[in-house]
Amino acid sequence: MCITNLLHTTQSTGMADPQPASMLPKTLILGLGKTGLSCAKFLTARGFDVTVADTRANPPGLDSLTRDLPMVQVKLGEFKPQLIDDIQQIVISPGLSTNLSIAQQAQAKGLPIWGDIELFAQALRTLPEYHQGKIIAVTGSNGKSTVVGLLGAMAQAAGGAICSWR
Numbered sequence: 001m002c003i004t005n006l007l008h009t010t011q012s013t014g015m016a017d018p019q020p021a022s023m024l025p026k027t028l029i030l031g032l033g034k035t036g037l038s039c040a041k042f043l044t045a046r047g048f049d050v051t052v053a054d055t056r057a058n059p060p061g062l063d064s065l066t067r068d069l070p071m072v073q074v075k076l077g078e079f080k081p082q083l084i085d086d087i088q089q090i091v092i093s094p095g096l097s098t099n100l101s102i103a104q105q106a107q108a109k110g111l112p113i114w115g116d117i118e119l120f121a122q123a124l125r126t127l128p129e130y131h132q133g134k135i136i137a138v139t140g141s142n143g144k145s146t147v148v149g150l151l152g153a154m155a156q157a158a159g160g161a162i163c164s165w166r
Contacts, residue, residue, distance in 0.1 A: 024048045026086055030079070030102065031093025035116045037061035039091045042120070044069050051075060053083055081105055091119055 024047055029036050032054040040061075043050050051073040052065060065072060075083060079102040084090070090106050090113045092098060098113060106113055114122075117137065124135060136151055138144045155162045 025088030027089050028087040029091045031096050032059035032061040035093045037064055039116055040069055040072055
């Protein structure tokens with residue numbers, strides 16, 4: 001199931017409207033660092049029923065998640081096969097391997113497994129302004145904020161309108 005079929009925009013606002021929860025796939029996010037927390041915020045804002053799982057007893061995003069998104073279920077500890085019993089799609093953090101047993105079991109069930117970049121890239125296609133501009137994605141371990149800042153300054157100096165997420 002493609003995320004672009006799940007997020008839609010209104011003519012009046014151009015913003016993505018939440019779909020009724022019954023129409024959206026139940027989503028499991030594996031990993032609760034910065035990426036997992038970001039994906040949980042993004043999906044819950046659009047009406048998704050989200051569960052987040054992490055093998056660590058106290059992952060770095062736990063306090064923020066429980067404070068800001070109390071409706072999200074949190075499962076800590078070993079990734080057990082039952083995690084995917086009622087799940088229709090998985091978002092896996094970049095620090096985790098798709099070779100994990102839980103990911104392999106999900107693939108065997110035919111569940112889609114998204115990375116964060118694919119999740120957001122698919123969702124961007126639902127925005128009306130998507131076709132009016134270009135997207136520059138910056139990835140890597142170090143220097144992303146600096147590079148995004150420089151690219152934004154260059155685009156503005158050239159007269160372009162920008163929107164950057166850091």
